[in-house]
Amino acid sequence: MSYVIIGAGPAGVTAAETLRKQSPDAKIMLVCDHPGLPYSRMAIPYLLTEKVDEQGITLRPDESHFDQLNITLLHDSAAALDLGSKTVLLNRGEPIQYQKLLIASGAKPRQLPTPGNSLPQVQNCWTLEDARLLIAHLKDGSQVVLIGAGFIGTIILEALIEKGAKVTVIEQGERIVPRMVGPEPSALIRNWCEQNGVVFYTSSVVEEITEVEEGGSLLVHLREGEVIPAERVVVATGAEPNCSFVEGSAIQMEGGIVVDSHLRSSNPDIYAAGDVAVAPDSFSHQLVSHHAIQPLAVEQGRIAALNMSGKEVEYSSHFAMNILDTFGLITASFGAWEGVEGGDSVEIMDSTHHRYLCYQFDGDRLVGATTVGRSHDLGIIKGLIQSKASLGRLKEKLKEQPERLKEIYLEWSKPGFRI
Amino acid sequence: MHKALLIKPVHCTACQQCEMACSYMKVGAFNPSKSAIKIFTFDGGGVKVPYTCTQCNEAWCMMVCPVGAITLNTETGAKVVTEARCVGCKVCTIACPFGTINYNSDKGVVTKCDLCNGTPACVEVCPTNALTYVDADNLNSDRMQTHAEKSHTSAGEVAHKTL
Numbered sequence: 001m002s003y004v005i006i007g008a009g010p011a012g013v014t015a016a017e018t019l020r021k022q023s024p025d026a027k028i029m030l031v032c033d034h035p036g037l038p039y040s041r042m043a044i045p046y047l048l049t050e051k052v053d054e055q056g057i058t059l060r061p062d063e064s065h066f067d068q069l070n071i072t073l074l075h076d077s078a079a080a081l082d083l084g085s086k087t088v089l090l091n092r093g094e095p096i097q098y099q100k101l102l103i104a105s106g107a108k109p110r111q112l113p114t115p116g117n118s119l120p121q122v123q124n125c126w127t128l129e130d131a132r133l134l135i136a137h138l139k140d141g142s143q144v145v146l147i148g149a150g151f152i153g154t155i156i157l158e159a160l161i162e163k164g165a166k167v168t169v170i171e172q173g174e175r176i177v178p179r180m181v182g183p184e185p186s187a188l189i190r191n192w193c194e195q196n197g198v199v200f201y202t203s204s205v206v207e208e209i210t211e212v213e214e215g216g217s218l219l220v221h222l223r224e225g226e227v228i229p230a231e232r233v234v235v236a237t238g239a240e241p242n243c244s245f246v247e248g249s250a251i252q253m254e255g256g257i258v259v260d261s262h263l264r265s266s267n268p269d270i271y272a273a274g275d276v277a278v279a280p281d282s283f284s285h286q287l288v289s290h291h292a293i294q295p296l297a298v299e300q301g302r303i304a305a306l307n308m309s310g311k312e313v314e315y316s317s318h319f320a321m322n323i324l325d326t327f328g329l330i331t332a333s334f335g336a337w338e339g340v341e342g343g344d345s346v347e348i349m350d351s352t353h354h355r356y357l358c359y360q361f362d363g364d365r366l367v368g369a370t371t372v373g374r375s376h377d378l379g380i381i382k383g384l385i386q387s388k389a390s391l392g393r394l395k396e397k398l399k400e401q402p403e404r405l406k407e408i409y410l411e412w413s414k415p416g417f418r419i
Numbered sequence: 420m421h422k423a424l425l426i427k428p429v430h431c432t433a434c435q436q437c438e439m440a441c442s443y444m445k446v447g448a449f450n451p452s453k454s455a456i457k458i459f460t461f462d463g464g465g466v467k468v469p470y471t472c473t474q475c476n477e478a479w480c481m482m483v484c485p486v487g488a489i490t491l492n493t494e495t496g497a498k499v500v501t502e503a504r505c506v507g508c509k510v511c512t513i514a515c516p517f518g519t520i521n522y523n524s525d526k527g528v529v530t531k532c533d534l535c536n537g538t539p540a541c542v543e544v545c546p547t548n549a550l551t552y553v554d555a556d557n558l559n560s561d562r563m564q565t566h567a568e569k570s571h572t573s574a575g576e577v578a579h580k581t582l
């Protein structure tokens with residue numbers, strides 16, 4: 001069997017390893033579009049803060065890892081697919097043939113549709129090159145404007161502040177991290193960040209970025225009239241799938257590559273996993289990619305590989321999960337944190353201590369949660385949601401004592417527990 | 420053959436010796452809140468359950484780690500955090516469906532049970548044999564297995580080492 005994987009991010013690498021476990025003799029080719037070893041985007045903030053060096057962000061620390069597994073790391077990039085001859089056309093080398101193909105080409109940052117967006121002082125924070133550029137230009141006290149306060153923007157914010165930058169954040173939406181938490185926890189995080197020196201402009205749109213002098217400092221003009229000076233602008237306004245090389249082929253796309261419950265695309269020999277794939281959300285049932293969620297990218301890479309090697313394994317837990325640390329305040333959200341139709345919830349707010357807890361139920365099942373100000377036992381929430389566990393009478397107990405999740409969970413998982 | 424931690428809640432008296440010993444191994448201080456094993460009491464104190472990582476086979480924490488900081492100790496079967504490599508992103512703490520890997524904000528890294536490299540301190544101090552370290556093959560039906568079945572979390576992949 002010969003397998004080709006396009007993209008050496010967490011989804012592609014996990015898939016390659018899983019394929020190797022399943023088929024010791026198969027030919028496995030992993031197409032990696034950047035020099036060096038596969039690395040992890042989500043470790044980039046820690047490279048910025050110098051918690052790790054460049055070696056520290058590689059997905060697998062051992063340099064000979066891929067050789068040892070007899071996985072060919074091909075430094076090239078996919079230009080187009082020829083489904084008829086089952087071939088991937090590359091930008092540099094000869095076309096390669098596959099019997100089964102996995103597209104794991106991830107996502108790229110959305111560009112700012114604003115005049116001034118291509119000035120050299122305006123950048124993303126998405127790749128290793130971006131990180132190097134940012135590190136080279138950041139000094140203690142640098143004035144940075146960060147555009148976008150989504151999950152990734154806010155992670156970058158934390159790293160920028162730790163690096164000593166003075167950061168102003170511009171967010172188009174009414175609140176920060178709007179797709180991760182609701183208005184109340186969002187306000188808590190905002191307040192906490194403000195106490196740590198961050199300035200936010202929400203419901204604000206950047207209209208133009210201009211240079212004070214060529215190559216020098218910038219002015220960020222808001223639609224609302226404000227003009228904010230900056231030495232550097234970092235853009236974090238969302239992501240879109242990397243699938244230009246699929247366009248024009250017969251593969252079904254809808255804001256990404258549409259996959260079925262076995263992560264197969266509309267072509268039976270082609271699978272997709274990670275940020276490039278779109279599947280129905282476990283709760284809303286709408287086709288979504290859940291961009292930028294590492295655990296899903298890894299799980300999809302693993303399950304796609306199992307299916308590619310002939311095991312029938314269903315991918316059934318497609319729901320968001322995020323954990324965010326802003327200056328020591330830890331926020332996490334899971335699944336249908338906004339609630340589901342006909343569902344009910346329990347909520348505790350303690351704004352003096354920046355603590356918040358909310359569980360969302362559908363009948364006697366936990367379907368979503370938000371927590372602010374706690375870092376322990378969070379995995380249990382994910383476990384209960386993913387298992388679609390019937391909590392029976394324990395649901396009411398959890399509603400009465402939301403803080404006692406772990407005890408209630410243990411009671412639920414006891415042998416012989418009957419709902 | 421691997422050995423595994425065998426937990427028998429019926430023998431547990433919630434004396435917390437295991438938590439003390441574990442935290443001493445982990446952070447060099449007797450501080451149950453830093454322990455990787457925790458005792459839970461419920462039903463008004465009548466039921467006591469020591470709870471820790473079961474070193475499940477397809478460890479979610481290990482798979483999801485963006486920098487390969489969690490690896491398998493092939494001798495003990497434990498999934499072990501390399502603190503020098505951990506960036507503290509906490510993604511493992513929301514991916515593990517059992518909640519047995521947690522963030523230590525003092526150290527900026529995650530902590531979990533690593534079976535103390537084959538001589539679990541919790542077992543050494545447990546006065547009632549609620550915790551023992553036994554040949555993994557001798558274990559059959561257990562709580563985690565039950566959990567795995569309940570939760571469809573690929574039962575075969577979830578550990579079977581807690582009773």
Ligand SMILES: Cc1cc2nc3c(=O)[nH]c(=O)nc-3n(C[C@H](O)[C@H](O)[C@H](O)COP(=O)(O)OP(=O)(O)OC[C@H]3O[C@@H](n4cnc5c(N)ncnc54)[C@H](O)[C@@H]3O)c2cc1C
Nearest residue numbers: 007009010011033042077078105106274275292293294297
């Ligand atoms: C700054 C930052 C912080 C983040 N923090 C978190 C976090 O805390 N928690 C979390 O869950 N997620 C986080 N994420 C998101 C997480 O990194 C992604 O969800 C994850 O990387 C997706 O994995 P993937 O394998 O699908 O795609 P990617 O990691 O994007 O990998 C895809 C690879 O394919 C390559 N590629 C693209 N096109 C081609 C082509 N034509 N040919 C060959 N190769 C190609 C890409 O260059 C890339 O190397 C963060 C992301 C960023 C940028």
